[in-house]
Amino acid sequence: MxxxxxxxxxxxxxSARGYLAVPDQPAPGVxxxxxxxxxxxxxxxxxxxxxxxxxxxxxxxLFHGDLAGHDEMDKAGxxxxxxxxxxxxxxxxxxxTALLERPEVTGASVGVVGFCMGGLLCLMxxxxxxxxxxxxxxxxxxxxxxxAPDWSxxxxxxxxxxxxxxxxxxxxxxxxxxxxxxxxxKDVAFTIYPGTGHAFANExxxxxxxxxxxxxxxxxxxxxxxxxxx
Numbered sequence: 001m002x003x004x005x006x007x008x009x010x011x012x013x014x015s016a017r018g019y020l021a022v023p024d025q026p027a028p029g030v031x032x033x034x035x036x037x038x039x040x041x042x043x044x045x046x047x048x049x050x051x052x053x054x055x056x057x058x059x060x061x062l063f064h065g066d067l068a069g070h071d072e073m074d075k076a077g078x079x080x081x082x083x084x085x086x087x088x089x090x091x092x093x094x095x096x097t098a099l100l101e102r103p104e105v106t107g108a109s110v111g112v113v114g115f116c117m118g119g120l121l122c123l124m125x126x127x128x129x130x131x132x133x134x135x136x137x138x139x140x141x142x143x144x145x146x147x148a149p150d151w152s153x154x155x156x157x158x159x160x161x162x163x164x165x166x167x168x169x170x171x172x173x174x175x176x177x178x179x180x181x182x183x184x185x186k187d188v189a190f191t192i193y194p195g196t197g198h199a200f201a202n203e204x205x206x207x208x209x210x211x212x213x214x215x216x217x218x219x220x221x222x223x224x225x226x227x228x229x230x
Contacts, residue, residue: 009098021051028230029099033118
């Protein structure tokens with residue numbers, strides 16, 4: 001049986017909260033990063049699915065309690081655009097520390113999975129945390145153009161999942177980033193799923209783009225990545 005609860009954890013002199021899902025056996029840790037809707041039940045469900053698959057999953061509440069409904073895209077965009085980058089980095093780093101310090105978590109590094117905004121943040125924190133992150137799976141989100149992190153400390157194996165039709169994170173700049181990172185010697189591969197749109201893996205279908213087959217393939221690939229690396 002898995003268990004779940006909201007927990008508080010230190011965040012560089014502050015306090016943050018997150019949703020923790022734990023399997024019944026000691027297991028590797030995985031950080032789960034939200035879409036721009038906030039820490040909604042669907043993201044908690046991702047953590048639950050990871051726990052069911054044998055991982056300790058922690059989804060930090062990066063918006064500190066704020067949420068946006070699927071009919072509130074303007075609010076979601078405002079929440080994302082006003083998220084303080086330093087606070088987000090602090091909370092994500094604190095969540096990794098919280099995972100690694102839990103008695104249920106095995107290993108000295110974690111995996112990271114993130115969706116949309118969380119996909120971008122997944123790559124940002126993976127680059128910033130060095131060998132504390134061993135595997136990363138960004139879904140349809142990446143730092144493209146201005147604001148890219150220093151990639152020199154990126155040591156994780158990265159397997160990303162992107163849509164063919166995506167006004168936010170188009171396939172051309174995504175593949176250009178993949179080529180840039182490969183040229184730096186990084187183990188990065190981004191899969192573009194034909195016929196899909198942004199948020200294709202969100203089963204609540206907020207944008208009308210849910211693709212069950214692509215979502216299942218991307219999820220299985222993510223579990224395979226974490227099983228092989230963590």
